[in-house]
């Protein structure tokens with residue numbers, strides 16, 4: 001049974017039926033048949049996010065008949081296989097999704113669920129962001145081995161003793177930490193969320209940083225020692241957002257998945273990823289971006305570029321109407337590029 005047949009018998013399923021002139025006349029190249037095959041990375045966080053999305057989709061579309069229509073396809077990726085060095089050194093964030101994009105284009109899977117911050121800004125031709133889910137808290141947190149007194153809210157990094165050793169593989173986190181606290185020392189630490197918590201607990205470093213979103217989704221929020229406001233640690237573009245990719249020509253499935261789309265999240269992702277797109281082609285330096293809502297219809301995008309060693313850091317913001325999120329991201333990206341020293345860029 002094809003998805004199209006199911007939908008044909010339950011047209012109410014489509015919340016936004018395409019206008020007649022946009023309805024496709026011929027079957028898409030890869031019209032999916034059921035079950036729908038869902039690509040995901042293997043980490044506990046990736047699996048939790050994937051299952052969360054599938055249950056949301058099946059709730060939104062009762063005609064699918066429940067979770068039995070989905071088949072999870074766990075995929076190893078180059079980014080997961082190489083654990084000993086920084087992503088920037090092995091080719092960047094594209095490595096987490098390369099194999100997944102290929103499987104999608106080959107028709108071995110029909111959709112894939114991603115942490116959007118790990119997704120490159122230029123998707124391969126033929127692949128689209130079919131839906132962008134409601135954002136979880138975008139902030140980073142400090143993980144300390146021991147329980148600490150609640151620190152001075154104005155200076156949360158004061159919980160870190162002089163010369164503390166911080167485990168992170170993120171140049172974005174490293175740069176912002178060192179800019180504020182040049183005395184800190186950094187040691188490379190990769191791996192999934194639980195393994196990083198374990199390394200801190202085992203004393204391999206004094207502290208680490210993680211995204212609050214991942215901890216929350218895994219039910220590990222209580223492991224966060226201190227939540228860092230974005231003024232202290234600006235998050236990665238699209239941090240806390242899960243996004244789903246599909247084939248561009250898979251119009252029926254894309255239409256179905258729009259039931260899970262979050263407009264607020266899409267606006268933020270458009271703004272932050274546009275900034276990243278302007279900067280990351282020419283820049284291996286740390287970049288950060290986050291969007292906040294100023295008032296109905298108006299966003300504020302804040303962006304940052306820095307040197308890895310923290311010796312330079314530039315932060316700037318732009319306000320824009322919701323409808324110009326992407327333009328605002330591009331404009332702020334160009335502004336940061338103009339204002340940063342040339343050695344930040346290749």
Ligand SMILES: NCc1[nH]cc(CCC(=O)O)c1CC(=O)O
Pocket residue numbers: 115116117118193209210211212213214238239240241242
């Ligand atoms: N790079 C790994 C990664 N990708 C997404 C998340 C957390 C969830 C999210 O930001 O959506 C994490 C872990 C972390 O940075 O702590």
